[in-house]
Amino acid sequence: MSNFPDKVYEFGGKPVSGGYGGMWPAETVWFVDYDNGTTGAGGKKPSNAFKYLDTALSNALHGDVIYIRPRAPEAGAAGAGPYYGGDPGDITPQVAATNWTIAYTQYGISLIGTGAGHGHSAMQQTNLQGGTSTSTPVLKINAPYVSIENLGIKPGSSTTGLISQNFLDDTVYQAFANSYYNVWFRNVDAKAGYSLRIDSGSYDNVTGCYFTGHAMGISIYATSAHTARLVIRGCDFETLAGTATGEIASNDAVFRILIDRCVFNHGVPTGGSPNKYISFASTSTGIISDCYTGSADATVATNFTLNGVTYSGCWALESFMVAA
Numbered sequence: 001m002s003n004f005p006d007k008v009y010e011f012g013g014k015p016v017s018g019g020y021g022g023m024w025p026a027e028t029v030w031f032v033d034y035d036n037g038t039t040g041a042g043g044k045k046p047s048n049a050f051k052y053l054d055t056a057l058s059n060a061l062h063g064d065v066i067y068i069r070p071r072a073p074e075a076g077a078a079g080a081g082p083y084y085g086g087d088p089g090d091i092t093p094q095v096a097a098t099n100w101t102i103a104y105t106q107y108g109i110s111l112i113g114t115g116a117g118h119g120h121s122a123m124q125q126t127n128l129q130g131g132t133s134t135s136t137p138v139l140k141i142n143a144p145y146v147s148i149e150n151l152g153i154k155p156g157s158s159t160t161g162l163i164s165q166n167f168l169d170d171t172v173y174q175a176f177a178n179s180y181y182n183v184w185f186r187n188v189d190a191k192a193g194y195s196l197r198i199d200s201g202s203y204d205n206v207t208g209c210y211f212t213g214h215a216m217g218i219s220i221y222a223t224s225a226h227t228a229r230l231v232i233r234g235c236d237f238e239t240l241a242g243t244a245t246g247e248i249a250s251n252d253a254v255f256r257i258l259i260d261r262c263v264f265n266h267g268v269p270t271g272g273s274p275n276k277y278i279s280f281a282s283t284s285t286g287i288i289s290d291c292y293t294g295s296a297d298a299t300v301a302t303n304f305t306l307n308g309v310t311y312s313g314c315w316a317l318e319s320f321m322v323a324a
Contacts, residue, residue: 027063030056034091035071052094053111053128057101062143063108068151070115070125090129090154097132099158100139104174107143113150123152123184123210130156137164137197144176152184153195161193162186167200167225176201180209187214187239194219202228211237215245215271222252233260237277244269249279257286257309266294268303279305289313 031037033049043050043059049069050056056066071089093099102109115125130138134157139148141163153162162185165175178201185195195214198204199221211217217237220227227250237247246269248259264277274281277293287310293303295316304311 027065028061030060030064030066031069032056032066032091033069035069035089053091053100054094054098057106060106060109062106064106065110065112067112067114068126068128070113070127087127088125090127092129092156093131095131099130099133099136099156100128102139102141102143102146104142106146108145109143110147110149111151112147113152115150123150123182125152126150127152127154127186129154130158130162132157134159137161137193139163141165141175141178144174144178146175146178147181148179148183149181150183152186154186155188155191155193159191159193161197161219162195164194164197165199165201165204167223175199177203179204180206182208184210184212185214185217186212191215197221198227198230199223200225200227201230204230206230206232207234209235211235211239211247213239213243215243216249217244217247218249220248220250220254222250222254226253226255227257228255229257230254231258231260232262233258235262236265237262238265240266243271245272246274246279247277249274249276249281250284251281253282253307254280254284254286254309257284259286259288260290262291264291264293264295268293268295274305276305277303280307280309281305283308285309287312292316 030043031046031049032053034051037049037051039051041048041050043056053068060066071091073088113123113126128138128151136158137160138153138155138158155162165178167175187195194216195211197219200223218232232248247264259278268277269275278288284307289312291314293316295303300306300311
């Protein structure tokens with residue numbers, strides 16, 4: 001058990017890529033508690049937590065850590081008591097029409113859900129849900145060295161996507177070397193959009209994440225530069241094959257990508273181009289290894305458009321298939 005003075009262990013684990021966030025004098029730990037926090041709180045301890053994530057983001061500086069407490073579970077059936085429902089309640093933006101943004105000046109910030117337990121039990125408890133905007137992602141990341149952990153992300157009304165990481169926009173944003181660990185990208189079947197969009201970044205890491213109900217799982221863009229050294233490891237992609245267009249796809253070259261030990265838990269996507277589990281639009285480099293596909297057909301041409309990426313040790317896993 002951790003004995004860090006800020007009790008990081010008890011609140012869901014230290015940032016996997018942010019070191020000992022909150023222990024250095026220049027960094028601050030903030031707390032968000034949607035059910036029990038208040039708008040006038042100081043936000044620096046659980047008993048005086050902010051109500052809204054928006055408030056924490058407006059106060060946070062580079063290197064800060066924001067811990068987000070899950071809401072109480074939804075009410076159960078009559079007589080079952082208040083704590084026997086399904087998912088905990090959703091955490092939504094303070095202004096319904098405005099989703100969240102991490103500004104380029106907030107480099108090194110960490111957003112961490114504090115659900116009990118570890119793995120999927122933690123990510124399922126703390127859910128951020130987009131507001132009423134259809135044209136913006138739920139969370140826009142414009143900074144490097146950001147860590148997102150132990151959270152569920154739900155679209156709300158957004159048909160754009162869940163998380164967008166932007167390398168260059170009006171010559172300001174430079175988002176790269178970001179980490180997504182134990183995140184449930186909880187999209188909605190038949191709703192357009194991506195779960196995670198990585199634009200022109202390098203050294204990003206997506207590990208132990210769960211992607212469901214999307215049109216596109218991870219969309220890799222090259223608006224200003226080619227994406228490089230992206231690691232996608234130990235992720236589970238589960239959606240309806242007839243709705244999905246792909247799981248991991250690029251619109252241009254990608255260099256030194258590693259996709260390792262992922263499970264694509266459905267048939268080959270048929271919802272629209274590229275209609276592959278993984279597709280690279282231009283000549284790329286890297287490796288896909290030790291992955292499983294729900295397709296009964298294990299041939300490379302059926303499942304992937306590699307364009308130079310090496311394919312090694314992947315198998316069809318029919319027992320994992322879901323309805324197409």
